[in-house]
Amino acid sequence: MQLVIVTGLSGSGKTIALRVFEDSGYYCIDNLPATLLPHIQNHVADRDAAKVAVSIDSRSIAIESLADILQTLKTQGIAVHLLFLDASLETLVKRFSETRRKHPLSTPERALADSINHERVLLSGLDNLGHHVDTSNLSSNALRNHTREWMLQIEQSYQQASTHSLVVSFISFGFKHGIPLDADFVFDVRSLPNPHYDPVLRPFNGTQAPIQQFLQNEPQVLEMQRDIQHYIEKWLPSFYHDHRSYVTIGIGCTGGQHRSVYLVEQLGAYFKQQHQVMIRHRELQDALVTATP
Template sequence: MQLVIISGLSGSGKSVALRALEDSGYYCIDNLPATLLPQITSHIGQQQRLAVSVDTRSAALEALYDNIAHLRAQGVAVQLLYLESNVETLVKRFSETRRRHPLSNEHTTLAESIVRERHMLEQLAEHSHRLDTSDISANTLRSWVRSFVSHDHSGLTLLFASFGFKHGIPLDADYVFDVRCLPNPYYDPALRPLTGRDLPVAEFLQQHAAVDRMYEDIQQFISRWLPSFVHDHRSYLTVAVGCTGGQHRSVYLVEKLAAHFQQQQQKVLVRHRQLGEVHDSMYRTNK
Protein backbone atom coordinates (compact mmCIF):
# COMPACT_ATOMS: atom_id res chain seq x y z
CA MET A 1 0.00 0.00 0.00
CA GLN A 2 1.10 3.57 -0.75
CA LEU A 3 0.09 6.19 1.81
CA VAL A 4 0.67 9.90 1.19
CA ILE A 5 0.21 12.14 4.23
CA ILE A 6 -0.33 15.77 3.28
CA SER A 7 0.17 18.39 5.94
CA GLY A 8 1.21 22.00 6.23
CA LEU A 9 -0.02 25.49 6.92
CA SER A 10 -3.64 26.51 6.49
CA GLY A 11 -4.05 28.26 3.14
CA SER A 12 -0.92 26.70 1.63
CA GLY A 13 -2.82 24.52 -0.86
CA LYS A 14 -3.48 21.22 0.93
CA SER A 15 -6.97 20.92 -0.59
CA VAL A 16 -5.54 21.46 -4.08
CA ALA A 17 -2.91 18.79 -3.44
CA LEU A 18 -5.47 16.33 -2.11
CA ARG A 19 -7.73 16.83 -5.13
CA ALA A 20 -4.75 16.30 -7.44
CA LEU A 21 -4.12 12.94 -5.80
CA GLU A 22 -7.80 12.06 -6.00
CA ASP A 23 -7.70 12.75 -9.74
CA SER A 24 -4.64 10.47 -9.92
CA GLY A 25 -6.54 7.54 -8.45
CA TYR A 26 -5.86 7.91 -4.73
CA TYR A 27 -8.54 7.28 -2.11
CA CYS A 28 -8.49 10.60 -0.24
CA ILE A 29 -9.51 11.56 3.29
CA ASP A 30 -9.38 15.13 4.61
CA ASN A 31 -8.62 16.04 8.24
CA LEU A 32 -8.21 12.51 9.61
CA PRO A 33 -7.40 12.14 13.35
CA ALA A 34 -3.85 10.77 13.60
CA THR A 35 -4.95 7.92 15.85
CA LEU A 36 -7.12 6.50 13.07
CA LEU A 37 -4.31 6.03 10.57
CA PRO A 38 -3.63 2.34 11.39
CA GLN A 39 -7.34 1.52 11.37
CA ILE A 40 -8.12 3.29 8.11
CA THR A 41 -5.34 1.50 6.23
CA SER A 42 -6.83 -1.85 7.21
CA HIS A 43 -10.46 -0.96 6.39
CA ILE A 44 -10.39 0.58 2.92
CA GLY A 45 -10.72 -2.68 1.04
CA GLN A 46 -8.72 -3.15 -2.15
CA GLN A 47 -7.48 0.44 -2.34
CA GLN A 48 -3.70 0.37 -2.73
CA ARG A 49 -3.17 4.13 -2.86
CA LEU A 50 -4.39 6.28 0.00
CA ALA A 51 -3.89 10.02 0.64
CA VAL A 52 -4.71 11.62 3.98
CA SER A 53 -4.67 15.27 5.04
CA VAL A 54 -3.44 15.84 8.60
CA ASP A 55 -2.87 19.28 10.11
CA THR A 56 -3.54 21.38 13.22
CA ARG A 57 -7.30 20.74 12.85
CA SER A 58 -6.69 17.00 13.27
CA ALA A 59 -7.22 15.43 16.67
CA ALA A 60 -4.34 13.64 18.46
CA LEU A 61 -1.68 15.11 16.17
CA GLU A 62 1.02 14.04 18.65
CA ALA A 63 0.23 10.38 17.84
CA LEU A 64 1.12 10.81 14.18
CA TYR A 65 4.82 9.89 14.41
CA ASP A 66 4.28 6.62 16.32
CA ASN A 67 1.56 5.60 13.89
CA ILE A 68 3.75 6.34 10.88
CA ALA A 69 6.51 4.15 12.36
CA HIS A 70 3.95 1.40 13.01
CA LEU A 71 2.66 1.52 9.43
CA ARG A 72 6.15 1.46 7.93
CA ALA A 73 6.98 -1.57 10.07
CA GLN A 74 3.97 -3.28 8.47
CA GLY A 75 5.28 -2.58 4.98
CA VAL A 76 3.18 0.47 4.13
CA ALA A 77 5.09 2.95 1.93
CA VAL A 78 4.46 6.24 3.76
CA GLN A 79 5.36 9.55 2.10
CA LEU A 80 5.10 12.88 3.92
CA LEU A 81 4.37 16.04 1.95
CA TYR A 82 4.40 19.37 3.78
CA LEU A 83 3.05 22.54 2.15
CA GLU A 84 3.98 26.02 3.34
CA SER A 85 3.92 29.66 2.23
CA ASN A 86 5.29 32.90 3.57
CA VAL A 87 3.18 34.94 5.98
CA GLU A 88 2.44 37.70 3.46
CA THR A 89 1.05 35.24 0.92
CA LEU A 90 -1.09 33.44 3.49
CA VAL A 91 -2.51 36.70 4.85
CA LYS A 92 -3.43 37.74 1.30
CA ARG A 93 -5.09 34.37 0.58
CA PHE A 94 -7.19 34.49 3.76
CA SER A 95 -8.15 38.09 3.03
CA GLU A 96 -9.23 37.24 -0.52
CA THR A 97 -11.30 34.19 0.47
CA ARG A 98 -12.52 35.71 3.78
CA ARG A 99 -11.94 32.37 5.45
CA ARG A 100 -11.19 32.13 9.16
CA HIS A 101 -7.84 30.71 10.20
CA PRO A 102 -8.40 27.60 12.38
CA LEU A 103 -6.21 29.03 15.18
CA SER A 104 -7.51 32.59 15.11
CA ASN A 105 -9.53 34.11 17.93
CA GLU A 106 -10.33 37.51 19.42
CA HIS A 107 -6.91 37.67 21.07
CA THR A 108 -4.62 36.98 18.08
CA THR A 109 -4.11 38.51 14.68
CA LEU A 110 -4.11 36.44 11.49
CA ALA A 111 -0.32 36.79 11.16
CA GLU A 112 0.17 35.63 14.76
CA SER A 113 -2.04 32.61 14.13
CA ILE A 114 0.03 31.68 11.08
CA VAL A 115 3.30 31.92 13.05
CA ARG A 116 1.81 29.80 15.85
CA GLU A 117 0.66 27.14 13.40
CA ARG A 118 4.11 27.02 11.78
CA HIS A 119 5.64 26.43 15.21
CA MET A 120 3.16 23.65 16.02
CA LEU A 121 4.01 21.80 12.80
CA GLU A 122 7.77 22.41 12.65
CA GLN A 123 8.65 18.86 13.75
CA LEU A 124 6.44 17.42 11.03
CA ALA A 125 8.00 19.76 8.47
CA GLU A 126 11.49 18.51 9.37
CA HIS A 127 10.51 14.93 8.51
CA SER A 128 8.62 15.74 5.30
CA HIS A 129 9.31 16.72 1.74
CA ARG A 130 8.53 20.45 1.80
CA LEU A 131 6.87 22.48 -0.93
CA ASP A 132 6.82 26.28 -0.81
CA THR A 133 3.62 27.36 -2.57
CA SER A 134 4.10 31.11 -2.03
CA ASP A 135 4.67 32.01 -5.66
CA ILE A 136 3.17 29.20 -7.72
CA SER A 137 -0.21 28.65 -9.33
CA ALA A 138 -2.67 25.89 -8.46
CA ASN A 139 -1.86 24.15 -11.76
CA THR A 140 1.86 24.18 -10.94
CA LEU A 141 1.17 22.77 -7.47
CA ARG A 142 -0.92 19.96 -8.95
CA SER A 143 1.93 19.14 -11.34
CA TRP A 144 4.52 19.13 -8.54
CA VAL A 145 2.35 16.90 -6.34
CA ARG A 146 1.83 14.37 -9.14
CA SER A 147 5.58 14.39 -9.79
CA PHE A 148 6.27 13.81 -6.09
CA VAL A 149 4.07 10.72 -5.78
CA SER A 150 5.25 9.20 -9.07
CA HIS A 151 8.94 9.57 -8.18
CA ASP A 152 11.08 6.72 -6.84
CA HIS A 153 11.42 7.43 -3.11
CA SER A 154 14.01 4.80 -2.29
CA GLY A 155 17.23 6.50 -1.26
CA LEU A 156 17.94 10.22 -1.57
CA THR A 157 16.55 12.44 -4.32
CA LEU A 158 18.55 15.55 -5.21
CA LEU A 159 16.09 18.31 -6.09
CA PHE A 160 17.37 21.35 -7.98
CA ALA A 161 15.14 24.42 -8.07
CA SER A 162 15.62 27.70 -9.91
CA PHE A 163 13.96 30.86 -8.63
CA GLY A 164 13.99 34.65 -8.88
CA PHE A 165 15.14 36.68 -5.90
CA LYS A 166 12.64 39.41 -6.73
CA HIS A 167 9.91 36.85 -5.93
CA GLY A 168 11.46 35.83 -2.61
CA ILE A 169 13.72 33.00 -1.43
CA PRO A 170 11.96 29.58 -1.41
CA LEU A 171 11.18 28.32 2.09
CA ASP A 172 11.76 24.68 1.19
CA ALA A 173 15.44 25.02 0.18
CA ASP A 174 18.21 23.28 2.11
CA TYR A 175 20.89 25.28 0.25
CA VAL A 176 20.53 28.58 -1.62
CA PHE A 177 23.08 29.82 -4.17
CA ASP A 178 22.98 33.39 -5.47
CA VAL A 179 24.10 33.74 -9.12
CA ARG A 180 23.00 37.33 -9.70
CA CYS A 181 26.66 38.31 -10.11
CA LEU A 182 26.88 36.47 -13.45
CA PRO A 183 26.38 38.09 -16.90
CA ASN A 184 22.68 38.51 -17.55
CA PRO A 185 21.12 37.44 -20.90
CA TYR A 186 18.11 39.61 -20.05
CA TYR A 187 19.91 42.65 -21.45
CA ASP A 188 20.12 41.08 -24.91
CA PRO A 189 16.74 41.83 -26.58
CA ALA A 190 16.97 38.62 -28.61
CA LEU A 191 17.48 36.49 -25.49
CA ARG A 192 15.10 38.31 -23.16
CA PRO A 193 11.94 36.29 -24.02
CA LEU A 194 13.83 32.96 -23.84
CA THR A 195 14.79 30.92 -20.77
CA GLY A 196 17.87 29.11 -19.51
CA ARG A 197 16.51 25.94 -21.12
CA ASP A 198 16.85 27.45 -24.60
CA LEU A 199 20.07 26.78 -26.50
CA PRO A 200 20.82 30.44 -27.45
CA VAL A 201 20.81 31.40 -23.75
CA ALA A 202 23.03 28.44 -22.90
CA GLU A 203 25.47 29.44 -25.65
CA PHE A 204 25.57 33.01 -24.34
CA LEU A 205 26.36 31.89 -20.79
CA GLN A 206 28.93 29.33 -21.92
CA GLN A 207 31.03 32.18 -23.35
CA HIS A 208 31.73 33.54 -19.85
CA ALA A 209 34.36 31.95 -17.63
CA ALA A 210 32.61 33.22 -14.47
CA VAL A 211 29.60 31.05 -15.25
CA ASP A 212 31.80 27.95 -15.47
CA ARG A 213 33.52 28.83 -12.20
CA MET A 214 30.20 29.28 -10.45
CA TYR A 215 28.97 25.95 -11.79
CA GLU A 216 32.15 24.16 -10.69
CA ASP A 217 31.97 25.66 -7.19
CA ILE A 218 28.34 24.63 -6.67
CA GLN A 219 28.85 21.18 -8.19
CA GLN A 220 31.93 20.46 -6.06
CA PHE A 221 30.22 21.66 -2.89
CA ILE A 222 27.23 19.38 -3.43
CA SER A 223 29.44 16.45 -4.41
CA ARG A 224 31.48 16.88 -1.25
CA TRP A 225 28.53 16.95 1.14
CA LEU A 226 25.98 14.72 -0.59
CA PRO A 227 27.33 11.50 1.01
CA SER A 228 26.71 13.01 4.46
CA PHE A 229 23.04 13.54 3.65
CA VAL A 230 22.76 10.00 2.27
CA HIS A 231 24.34 8.68 5.48
CA ASP A 232 21.79 10.71 7.47
CA HIS A 233 18.97 8.84 5.64
CA ARG A 234 17.55 11.98 4.07
CA SER A 235 14.89 11.42 1.44
CA TYR A 236 15.32 14.78 -0.30
CA LEU A 237 18.00 17.45 -0.54
CA THR A 238 16.72 20.66 -2.13
CA VAL A 239 19.29 22.96 -3.74
CA ALA A 240 17.91 26.32 -4.89
CA VAL A 241 19.77 28.51 -7.39
CA GLY A 242 18.53 32.06 -7.74
CA CYS A 243 19.04 34.92 -10.17
CA THR A 244 17.08 38.17 -10.40
CA GLY A 245 14.01 36.94 -12.29
CA GLY A 246 14.46 33.17 -12.21
CA GLN A 247 14.32 32.89 -16.00
CA HIS A 248 17.84 32.68 -17.45
CA ARG A 249 20.96 32.17 -15.32
CA SER A 250 19.47 30.12 -12.50
CA VAL A 251 17.52 27.93 -14.94
CA TYR A 252 20.67 27.26 -17.00
CA LEU A 253 22.75 26.30 -13.97
CA VAL A 254 20.01 24.09 -12.50
CA GLU A 255 19.75 22.22 -15.81
CA LYS A 256 23.53 21.77 -15.99
CA LEU A 257 23.82 20.62 -12.38
CA ALA A 258 20.94 18.19 -12.81
CA ALA A 259 22.54 16.69 -15.93
CA HIS A 260 25.85 16.19 -14.10
CA PHE A 261 24.36 14.39 -11.12
CA GLN A 262 22.10 12.29 -13.33
CA GLN A 263 25.23 11.09 -15.09
CA GLN A 264 26.55 10.10 -11.66
CA GLN A 265 23.50 7.80 -11.28
CA GLN A 266 21.97 10.10 -8.67
CA LYS A 267 18.19 10.44 -8.57
CA VAL A 268 17.42 14.00 -9.63
CA LEU A 269 14.29 16.13 -9.84
CA VAL A 270 14.19 19.63 -11.37
CA ARG A 271 11.82 22.49 -10.61
CA HIS A 272 11.75 25.92 -12.21
CA ARG A 273 9.66 28.02 -9.85
CA GLN A 274 9.21 31.07 -12.04
CA LEU A 275 8.60 28.95 -15.14
CA GLY A 276 6.06 26.75 -13.34
CA GLU A 277 7.80 23.59 -14.54
CA VAL A 278 8.93 20.25 -13.13
CA HIS A 279 10.85 17.87 -15.39
CA ASP A 280 14.03 15.88 -15.89
CA SER A 281 16.26 17.97 -18.31
CA MET A 282 17.92 19.40 -20.66
CA TYR A 283 18.40 22.17 -23.28
CA ARG A 284 15.87 23.00 -25.98
CA THR A 285 17.18 23.82 -29.44
CA ASN A 286 14.14 25.84 -30.53
CA LYS A 287 14.04 29.60 -30.07
Protein backbone atom coordinates in the same frame (compact mmCIF):
# COMPACT_ATOMS: atom_id res chain seq x y z
CA MET B 1 0.26 -0.45 1.12
CA GLN B 2 1.54 2.86 -0.20
CA LEU B 3 0.59 5.77 2.07
CA VAL B 4 0.96 9.48 1.30
CA ILE B 5 0.49 12.10 4.03
CA VAL B 6 -0.38 15.62 2.87
CA THR B 7 0.09 18.26 5.56
CA GLY B 8 1.30 21.81 6.04
CA LEU B 9 0.03 25.32 6.62
CA SER B 10 -3.65 26.12 6.11
CA GLY B 11 -4.06 27.94 2.82
CA SER B 12 -0.90 26.44 1.32
CA GLY B 13 -2.76 24.13 -1.09
CA LYS B 14 -3.38 20.84 0.72
CA THR B 15 -6.83 20.39 -0.86
CA ILE B 16 -5.40 20.94 -4.35
CA ALA B 17 -2.65 18.39 -3.75
CA LEU B 18 -5.04 15.80 -2.29
CA ARG B 19 -7.28 16.07 -5.35
CA VAL B 20 -4.31 15.21 -7.56
CA PHE B 21 -3.98 11.90 -5.74
CA GLU B 22 -7.72 11.33 -5.85
CA ASP B 23 -7.76 11.88 -9.62
CA SER B 24 -4.90 9.38 -9.93
CA GLY B 25 -6.81 6.57 -8.25
CA TYR B 26 -5.70 6.95 -4.64
CA TYR B 27 -8.16 6.27 -1.84
CA CYS B 28 -8.23 9.69 -0.16
CA ILE B 29 -9.16 10.71 3.37
CA ASP B 30 -9.38 14.42 4.26
CA ASN B 31 -8.55 15.76 7.75
CA LEU B 32 -7.91 12.40 9.39
CA PRO B 33 -6.95 12.60 13.10
CA ALA B 34 -3.30 11.61 13.50
CA THR B 35 -4.24 9.06 16.16
CA LEU B 36 -6.16 7.02 13.56
CA LEU B 37 -3.19 6.63 11.23
CA PRO B 38 -1.94 3.39 12.88
CA HIS B 39 -5.33 1.84 12.06
CA ILE B 40 -5.43 2.99 8.45
CA GLN B 41 -4.32 -0.35 7.03
CA ASN B 42 -7.17 -2.19 8.72
CA HIS B 43 -9.67 0.43 7.61
CA VAL B 44 -8.86 0.21 3.90
CA ALA B 45 -8.05 -3.51 3.73
CA ASP B 46 -11.59 -4.43 2.74
CA ARG B 47 -11.62 -1.78 0.02
CA ASP B 48 -8.67 -3.26 -1.89
CA ALA B 49 -6.90 0.10 -1.66
CA ALA B 50 -3.16 -0.33 -2.23
CA LYS B 51 -2.58 3.43 -2.56
CA VAL B 52 -3.90 5.80 0.10
CA ALA B 53 -3.51 9.57 0.50
CA VAL B 54 -4.41 11.25 3.79
CA SER B 55 -4.65 14.95 4.61
CA ILE B 56 -3.79 15.93 8.20
CA ASP B 57 -3.91 19.50 9.44
CA SER B 58 -2.86 21.33 12.58
CA ARG B 59 -6.21 20.75 14.32
CA SER B 60 -5.61 17.00 14.38
CA ILE B 61 -5.49 15.26 17.73
CA ALA B 62 -1.90 14.36 18.70
CA ILE B 63 -0.38 16.23 15.75
CA GLU B 64 2.80 16.50 17.80
CA SER B 65 3.08 12.68 17.70
CA LEU B 66 2.83 12.43 13.92
CA ALA B 67 6.58 11.90 13.43
CA ASP B 68 6.59 8.90 15.80
CA ILE B 69 3.42 7.52 14.20
CA LEU B 70 4.98 7.66 10.73
CA GLN B 71 8.08 5.83 11.97
CA THR B 72 5.89 3.10 13.47
CA LEU B 73 4.06 2.66 10.17
CA LYS B 74 7.35 2.32 8.32
CA THR B 75 8.49 -0.44 10.67
CA GLN B 76 5.24 -2.26 9.79
CA GLY B 77 6.30 -2.36 6.15
CA ILE B 78 4.08 0.48 4.92
CA ALA B 79 5.69 2.77 2.33
CA VAL B 80 5.05 6.20 3.85
CA HIS B 81 5.74 9.50 2.06
CA LEU B 82 5.01 12.96 3.44
CA LEU B 83 4.26 16.09 1.42
CA PHE B 84 4.58 19.30 3.46
CA LEU B 85 3.13 22.44 1.87
CA ASP B 86 4.29 25.82 3.08
CA ALA B 87 3.94 29.50 2.16
CA SER B 88 5.11 32.84 3.45
CA LEU B 89 3.12 34.76 6.05
CA GLU B 90 2.34 37.52 3.55
CA THR B 91 1.04 35.02 0.98
CA LEU B 92 -1.18 33.20 3.45
CA VAL B 93 -2.64 36.44 4.84
CA LYS B 94 -3.42 37.53 1.28
CA ARG B 95 -5.05 34.20 0.39
CA PHE B 96 -7.30 34.19 3.45
CA SER B 97 -8.20 37.83 2.93
CA GLU B 98 -9.10 37.27 -0.72
CA THR B 99 -11.26 34.22 -0.04
CA ARG B 100 -12.70 35.69 3.19
CA ARG B 101 -12.29 32.30 4.80
CA LYS B 102 -11.67 31.89 8.51
CA HIS B 103 -8.35 30.42 9.59
CA PRO B 104 -8.94 27.09 11.39
CA LEU B 105 -6.98 28.24 14.44
CA SER B 106 -8.39 31.74 14.65
CA THR B 107 -10.13 32.98 17.80
CA PRO B 108 -11.74 36.30 18.74
CA GLU B 109 -8.54 37.17 20.60
CA ARG B 110 -6.10 35.98 17.89
CA ALA B 111 -5.52 37.92 14.67
CA LEU B 112 -5.04 36.16 11.32
CA ALA B 113 -1.26 36.62 11.25
CA ASP B 114 -0.99 35.36 14.83
CA SER B 115 -3.07 32.28 13.92
CA ILE B 116 -0.75 31.49 11.01
CA ASN B 117 2.36 31.87 13.17
CA HIS B 118 0.78 29.68 15.87
CA GLU B 119 0.07 26.99 13.29
CA ARG B 120 3.65 27.13 12.05
CA VAL B 121 4.85 26.42 15.59
CA LEU B 122 2.47 23.47 15.93
CA LEU B 123 3.77 21.95 12.69
CA SER B 124 7.45 22.69 13.29
CA GLY B 125 9.64 19.69 12.59
CA LEU B 126 7.26 18.02 10.15
CA ASP B 127 8.68 19.98 7.19
CA ASN B 128 11.89 17.95 7.43
CA LEU B 129 10.17 14.56 7.33
CA GLY B 130 9.39 14.55 3.62
CA HIS B 131 9.10 16.69 0.52
CA HIS B 132 8.82 20.36 1.54
CA VAL B 133 7.24 22.67 -1.06
CA ASP B 134 6.94 26.45 -0.82
CA THR B 135 3.74 27.38 -2.69
CA SER B 136 4.08 31.14 -2.20
CA ASN B 137 4.80 31.73 -5.89
CA LEU B 138 2.98 28.72 -7.32
CA SER B 139 -0.32 28.95 -9.15
CA SER B 140 -2.91 26.24 -8.54
CA ASN B 141 -2.02 24.64 -11.86
CA ALA B 142 1.70 24.71 -11.11
CA LEU B 143 1.08 23.06 -7.73
CA ARG B 144 -0.97 20.34 -9.43
CA ASN B 145 1.85 19.71 -11.90
CA HIS B 146 4.50 19.58 -9.19
CA THR B 147 2.41 17.25 -7.02
CA ARG B 148 1.81 14.97 -10.00
CA GLU B 149 5.53 14.78 -10.79
CA TRP B 150 6.36 14.05 -7.15
CA MET B 151 3.70 11.34 -7.12
CA LEU B 152 5.30 9.71 -10.17
CA GLN B 153 8.67 9.78 -8.40
CA ILE B 154 7.44 7.99 -5.29
CA GLU B 155 5.51 5.44 -7.33
CA GLN B 156 8.62 4.67 -9.33
CA SER B 157 10.58 4.25 -6.11
CA TYR B 158 7.85 1.97 -4.76
CA GLN B 159 7.83 -0.19 -7.88
CA GLN B 160 11.59 -0.60 -7.68
CA ALA B 161 11.18 -1.79 -4.08
CA SER B 162 14.09 0.34 -3.01
CA THR B 163 14.76 0.31 0.73
CA HIS B 164 15.92 3.89 0.65
CA SER B 165 16.35 6.39 -2.17
CA LEU B 166 17.21 10.07 -2.21
CA VAL B 167 15.29 12.46 -4.46
CA VAL B 168 17.28 15.58 -5.32
CA SER B 169 15.05 18.55 -6.12
CA PHE B 170 16.52 21.58 -7.90
CA ILE B 171 14.62 24.89 -7.95
CA SER B 172 15.57 28.07 -9.79
CA PHE B 173 14.28 31.36 -8.39
CA GLY B 174 14.72 35.12 -8.41
CA PHE B 175 16.00 36.78 -5.24
CA LYS B 176 13.78 39.78 -5.87
CA HIS B 177 10.79 37.47 -5.31
CA GLY B 178 12.18 35.94 -2.10
CA ILE B 179 14.12 32.81 -1.15
CA PRO B 180 12.15 29.52 -1.35
CA LEU B 181 11.11 28.28 2.09
CA ASP B 182 11.66 24.66 1.06
CA ALA B 183 15.35 24.93 0.11
CA ASP B 184 17.92 22.96 2.13
CA PHE B 185 20.80 24.66 0.27
CA VAL B 186 20.72 28.05 -1.48
CA PHE B 187 23.35 29.18 -3.99
CA ASP B 188 23.54 32.81 -5.12
CA VAL B 189 24.62 33.16 -8.78
CA ARG B 190 23.86 36.88 -9.18
CA SER B 191 27.58 37.60 -9.63
CA LEU B 192 27.63 35.79 -13.00
CA PRO B 193 27.32 37.59 -16.37
CA ASN B 194 23.67 38.48 -16.92
CA PRO B 195 21.99 37.94 -20.33
CA HIS B 196 19.22 40.30 -19.20
CA TYR B 197 21.31 43.29 -20.27
CA ASP B 198 21.42 42.09 -23.88
CA PRO B 199 18.15 43.21 -25.56
CA VAL B 200 18.40 40.30 -28.00
CA LEU B 201 18.76 37.67 -25.27
CA ARG B 202 16.40 39.18 -22.71
CA PRO B 203 13.15 37.57 -24.05
CA PHE B 204 14.60 34.05 -23.76
CA ASN B 205 15.03 31.93 -20.62
CA GLY B 206 17.67 29.50 -19.39
CA THR B 207 16.01 26.47 -20.98
CA GLN B 208 16.46 27.90 -24.48
CA ALA B 209 19.47 27.70 -26.80
CA PRO B 210 20.41 31.42 -27.05
CA ILE B 211 20.81 31.74 -23.27
CA GLN B 212 22.54 28.37 -22.97
CA GLN B 213 25.05 29.28 -25.69
CA PHE B 214 25.77 32.64 -24.05
CA LEU B 215 26.37 31.16 -20.59
CA GLN B 216 28.34 28.16 -21.84
CA ASN B 217 30.92 30.57 -23.24
CA GLU B 218 31.44 32.33 -19.90
CA PRO B 219 34.30 30.82 -17.83
CA GLN B 220 32.81 32.16 -14.58
CA VAL B 221 29.59 30.28 -15.21
CA LEU B 222 31.40 27.00 -15.83
CA GLU B 223 33.51 27.51 -12.70
CA MET B 224 30.43 28.27 -10.59
CA GLN B 225 28.71 25.17 -11.97
CA ARG B 226 31.68 22.96 -11.05
CA ASP B 227 31.95 24.43 -7.55
CA ILE B 228 28.24 23.91 -6.81
CA GLN B 229 28.40 20.43 -8.29
CA HIS B 230 31.36 19.44 -6.10
CA TYR B 231 29.74 20.88 -2.97
CA ILE B 232 26.53 18.94 -3.54
CA GLU B 233 28.45 15.74 -4.28
CA LYS B 234 30.34 16.14 -1.02
CA TRP B 235 27.29 16.66 1.19
CA LEU B 236 24.57 14.53 -0.42
CA PRO B 237 25.83 11.37 1.32
CA SER B 238 25.18 12.99 4.70
CA PHE B 239 21.49 13.37 3.79
CA TYR B 240 21.37 9.77 2.63
CA HIS B 241 22.96 8.45 5.83
CA ASP B 242 20.55 10.59 7.85
CA HIS B 243 17.74 8.67 6.08
CA ARG B 244 16.42 11.79 4.41
CA SER B 245 14.31 10.99 1.37
CA TYR B 246 14.42 14.46 -0.20
CA VAL B 247 16.87 17.32 -0.47
CA THR B 248 16.00 20.62 -2.16
CA ILE B 249 18.68 22.83 -3.69
CA GLY B 250 17.84 26.41 -4.64
CA ILE B 251 19.80 28.31 -7.30
CA GLY B 252 18.98 32.02 -7.34
CA CYS B 253 19.73 34.92 -9.65
CA THR B 254 18.08 38.33 -9.76
CA GLY B 255 14.91 37.56 -11.70
CA GLY B 256 14.93 33.77 -11.93
CA GLN B 257 14.79 33.73 -15.73
CA HIS B 258 18.28 33.13 -17.11
CA ARG B 259 21.31 32.20 -15.01
CA SER B 260 19.58 30.21 -12.26
CA VAL B 261 17.39 28.38 -14.77
CA TYR B 262 20.39 27.43 -16.88
CA LEU B 263 22.39 26.13 -13.91
CA VAL B 264 19.45 24.13 -12.56
CA GLU B 265 19.09 22.46 -15.95
CA GLN B 266 22.81 21.65 -16.09
CA LEU B 267 23.03 20.39 -12.51
CA GLY B 268 19.84 18.36 -12.88
CA ALA B 269 21.21 16.66 -16.00
CA TYR B 270 24.43 15.81 -14.16
CA PHE B 271 22.91 14.42 -10.97
CA LYS B 272 20.18 12.41 -12.68
CA GLN B 273 22.92 9.94 -13.64
CA GLN B 274 22.96 8.67 -10.05
CA HIS B 275 19.84 10.06 -8.36
CA GLN B 276 16.18 10.68 -8.88
CA VAL B 277 15.95 14.34 -9.81
CA MET B 278 13.14 16.88 -9.86
CA ILE B 279 13.49 20.29 -11.51
CA ARG B 280 11.30 23.34 -10.89
CA HIS B 281 11.68 26.84 -12.31
CA ARG B 282 9.69 29.00 -9.91
CA GLU B 283 9.63 32.25 -11.84
CA LEU B 284 9.01 30.95 -15.35
CA GLN B 285 5.55 31.29 -16.81
CA ASP B 286 3.44 28.18 -16.03
CA ALA B 287 6.12 27.17 -13.43
CA LEU B 288 7.80 24.57 -15.62
CA VAL B 289 8.26 21.30 -13.72
CA THR B 290 10.17 18.26 -14.95
CA ALA B 291 11.13 14.99 -13.33
CA THR B 292 13.82 12.52 -14.29
CA PRO B 293 14.21 8.90 -13.24
